[in-house]
Amino acid sequence: MKFKNILYIVTLSILLLASCQSFEDLQFDPNRPVQAEPGLILTSIEANAFSTVSAGAALASRQLIYTNSISDNQYYGWQRGSFGDYDQLRQVSKLSEEAERTDNNSYRALAIFFRAYYIIRLTNTFGDVPFSEAVKGGEGNFLPVYDTQESIFTKVLEDLKTANSLMGSESGEILGDIIYNGNQDKWKRLINSFALRILMSMSIKTDNPTLNIKGKFTEIYNNPSTFPLLRGNQDNGALVFLDVEGNRYPFFNSNELKTAYYMEKSFVDMLKARKDPRLFVYADKTANGSNLDDRDFNAYEGMGGAEPLAENTNQILSGDGSPIDRRYHSDPENQPSLLMGFAELSFTIAEAAHRGWITANAADHYHEGIRASMLFNSIGNSDIDAYITQEAVQYSAETGLMKILEEKYISLFMNTGWEAFYNQRRTGIPAFSLSNQIVNPGGVPKRWMYPQNEIQLNLNNMNEALQRQFAGNDDINAEMWLLNP
């Protein structure tokens, strides 16, 4: 009896330690949700899409130089680009699904807009890229064909019109909106302004009758009630940085930006030539000029982006190089990051007016752009007025295009992604310096090669696109459709 008791007690207590749960209960992950509200997806898309501050673009656009090594951006040694934006297109496609599920036209319009934004970024980088069959892995398509750049631009312009018509005060509440806080009207303005940017980016194709760029530009510009546009910096498509972990200015506390990024000579000289006060907020004084007044143009010097690295380093070591302004690495909020700002829109309209696409006063829009850019950089109105009245800044029919594009170029410093570079690629303004230090024998590259992964994972479609565009060569100097008159 005693022995049996021991046996029972011990056996029972051991078995109690074994656990048995139902396998169905263990199929729920307590750490991750399987369904999302559209607003939650929107927040992450916005945080990515509007984060456009790129030091690499400033190097390639001869606004900054880099001293830690021979930078591929500065010396044009780049080769392959990245398809990382397709990751974001996946989020956009989820937003689109959730918009359908919740039957919300605002989210539908936003999904269309962001899809347009990312695919344009991709096609600007490479040329033809997958679009119509892209982001369909969930449906089993892992080998999407590449669409022609022409078809992508055509489709995007149609889509943006749709987005504009879907978006409105009655189109549904937008939650999780860290840009416009759910203001449908402002979104409408951004969507239409973005369409104007795309049309202007196709200026080389002005004479293509099927594209009808002029007509499309006019249609939007002339119908502000249907196609409202940004009205000022208050409408900027801007991500405002916050002094909270993960939300700070991307280069806040960056030691590299602090010690290895300096101003480029042609850019500094351009600002000096027109006595542009933005130099004082873009750059810091040189070591040798540290005793001069902050507003003394002689306190600022740049280094040639095409000069040998060692020479630039030596110029800095001898105290004659201006670093980038300290606010870019010391102010956690600094300035907002723009997907598209009012200044850029103004210059785009000014250029359209100059080209005769629309009936408008180019000079007015040109001045509006300058003012918006200066205000964005916290320059006072009296300085702005003084600047605009200068001879060197005056708009004229002869030099107008150059003036507009130079001002646009200045306004895009450390903002709006690679727009400064793409505008230069389209117009050649301003000229970028070259020398025998440049890695690419062809000078300023026109594009990036397709990513290595495509060779392993989507080779036939990539090769077909290369054959179609560049006789099979994946060449950084090849001119994509957009750049061919």
Next chain:
Amino acid sequence: MKGHNMKIIYKRILILGIVAFWCLLQPESLLAQTKEVSGQVSDDMGDPIPGVTVMVKDTSIGVVTDLNGKYEISIPDVYDVLRFSYIGYISIEETVGSRSQIDIQLFPDVTDLESVVVTALGVEKSVKSLGYAVQKVDGEKFTKAREPNLMNSLTGQIAGLQVNNSTALFQDPAIRLRGAVPLIVIDGVPSTDNDFWKINADDVESINVLKGATASALYGAIGRNGALMITTKRGGKGTKVEVNSSTIFQPSYLVIPEVQTTYGNGDNGQYAYVDGSGSGTEGFGWIWGPRMDVPDPTTASGFVERPQYNSPIDPATGERIPTPFISRGRNNIRNFFQSGLISSNNINVTSGNDQGNFRLSASHVYQKGLVPNTDLNNTSFTVAGGYKLSEKLSADASLTYNRQYTDNFPETPYGPENYLYNLVLWTGPDVDVRDLKDYWVAGQEGFRQKHFNNSYYNNPYFQAYEYLRSYHKDNTFGQVKLDYQANDDLVFTLRTGMNVYALDRTDKEPKSYIKYGRVSRGNFYIYNSGQINMNTDFFASYKKQIGQNLVINTNAGGSNRFIRFRSESLNTDGLAIPNFYNVANSEQPLQGANRLSNEQVNSVFGTVDFEFMNAIFLTVTGRNDWVSTLPTNNNSFFYPSVTLAGTISDLVTMPTNIDFVKVRGGWSQVSDGRIRLNRNSDIYNPYEHIQAYSPGISWGGSPSLVFPGALINPDIKPETSDSFEFGLDTRFFGGKLGLDFTYFQIRDFNNLITVPVSLTSGHSSRLENGAEYTRKGWELMLNTNPVSTNDFNWNVGLNLSTYKRFLTKSFDGSDRFGDLRVGERADQMFSNSQYQRTPEGRLIIGQNGFPIRDPYQRMMGHRDPDVVFGIQNTFNYKHFQLGFGFDGRIGGTIYSLTHEKMWWGGTHPGTVNQYRDDANNGISSYVADGVVVTGGTVKYDDYGNILEDSRTYAENETAVNYIAWNKTTLNAEYNHYFDASFVKLREVSLTYQLPNSFLKKTSIQNASVSLVGRNLMLWSKVENIDPDSGVDNLQTPSVRNIGFNINLSF
């Protein structure tokens, strides 16, 4: 002493009794003269062996040694030889002569066939009956020349086991058995948390390595890659107290990086300190500064003087007064590191009788790190024992509490957290590290560290004393086992085991601490986690003899495993009050995250063993699992194994010198339902098969979600490995030589793989079943005992193994999967940052004098070694034992980040040359060894192989700045991929066993002293690092361990 006397009296009575007994039986001896001989029998470690048979040769006269290994025997005068024998030991015959005391040492018979090993589920089987490869290591190997971690001690001991030893404090060694991570089993209970630190070497009786799935199939999925079966110690008969103490010093370095001591901090040969943040010609972080120790007759010191971080400030101008720029910091690395220490102490008490036994053990291991203010404490308490509750029921249980704790241990990957980063790469020899001991800026204590560079690097002393990473882990593990002997043939076994831990970690980050790209505002990070892992088995064993030549042995049972894991993390965003580490002190909102997971596996299993004529052994096993880590429609799967062993030497008459020949073969199939995205890691998410959103960025308090890039096939199934092995086990020359050979081949199919897909599909990968890999190799073990006499014994153990993994089928039927082509080795190392070369391998230089990037990825070598080997030697001479072991790896490639970064940053001694002086003087004089393309074209295929090449070349003549060259061309001229082959003198130990004659006067039964050394010598082709670790992410210097061990038992 009274007890002692009593013992002697009892003994005398016993001897008298025995003598009298024999006299009665053998009346003729009454007439003969006899001589009395006494003595003690001990083992190679000097521990007494009870129960040794002492026979007078050629008679049936014999005695057995007592609990203390002592014996007394009377030998008839006509006989003169005694034979000492004991199972598992080599028998010894000893001529008596005129001696009356004969102490004997018996040595383990390494070639013993009857010895038992612990197999899956804790079942003990004789070596002879096994159809698969098993190797056993005795626990005593681990306690003399102490390593902080038991797994380090296994290096070079086991054929097929590769141990990559980390040189840094408290870093896990990487262990691979036949190329994969094996299961750890402690007293029959799987320990899947793979915490090697919780196993105290003093408590380990032995480790049996079941090398492949054929052996461990019964453990199911977790046993797919073999198992390390750890058996802990129990009590023996009688009461014994043992003390074991080791002190190991780390007096010298085996490998330490050597840096140049000619040039100081700075860039392009210039340096003048202003604020350490780039305001002067400093702060950029390069070690491409001016030459040091340059004479200058115009200065007071006689050397060129420059303003430096510790130069005095002129009160009049507020500027620094230049001080001589000389090489104060020649020995910075050695000056900063301190010598380490490993001190371990164990005391244990064992007791036992026929009813049961117990063992109590307490251990503490203290390790002092090389980095000041770092250490590791590891404490264990264990109680274990068994008891016969009744004739039929017996119980065995053990429980260990283990605590690993440190208030600070160093971080090791590349980056500003790594001490080598701050010392080897980024401190110019103009700075003497000892001058940095006072690490706060005066008047800004708590706010600003003092350093010569404030933008990129941390003062190493500031880091050691203020950036504190604590780790406190409580482990509790143990098991309870009941055996119920229902009748002679049938036994029921119930066993439940648990592995529980609670870990809390904190990181204290002081204000002004530098982490890439940011200067900290002070932070406090908390990370807590805990796991409970319960494992319960119940099975019945039935054994039946059928006729004379057949024995059938069956087991059948079921098991349940349940794992619950939780973790929480919390951190501040800036600290309001410096050095006050509490989350309530956060400047900005707190950040936090948590995680919870539950996992369950239910199983049923069965085995049948057939034994024919005690020579042929056939074993069949089967198991079915139900797992929670797969969708419920695919969560049940069955897998079998079959093994056969045949002792040919028992069936066929063998030539005289061949004692034993056994052939064995086995096949098993094991499936695994755990989705491990990295096959070299134990980490997996039990919910990986569920497609769900992940948390994204939170903006201004607004949370977000992102849809992950991995697309999950909802019909995912378990992955499966088919293992096949064949082996031959032989003994020659009367057991003097043993050879064991195994060939294995493992086919991994239906793998749960991440199939990369074109990003344009909107996904980065798919989780699928597919592709097939084959692992194969062989293992050879050789044991020999060339010399064996009473005084002198020499044992040699050699093991050799190979292993390779191949891609044998792609995912989609094409000839490629990922980077690999079907048929190729799977351990290739690829680089995406190479430069273009001519077909002859010469660098192609561009118009600017710099090399041109290669747009294609290139294969740089194979990671896995060709051969892994170990040789262990043991010599016994009288009371001395000398052991030494070599081991190493031949072949394989290692990438040295240390090497690459030293060239890049300017600290490599190879950068001391005329070009560098020229660059410092603004002269571009470096003409790279390469060619420029003068014409023609090249056409590549899609993977970068040359199809057509009509290029013509001319020698490169463009001179460039040497410093710009080194800063830009990381991989151009120097190959940072090294042949990883090495041989190490792993261990030397010399033990002196105090003689019994000496100990007789004390209460000590046994005492030994050992002088030990580990990691003593290295032969390798790699610069600056120890290839033993297998990887180099800026490795901590490798040290020699030298110390002593004392073992006493009472």
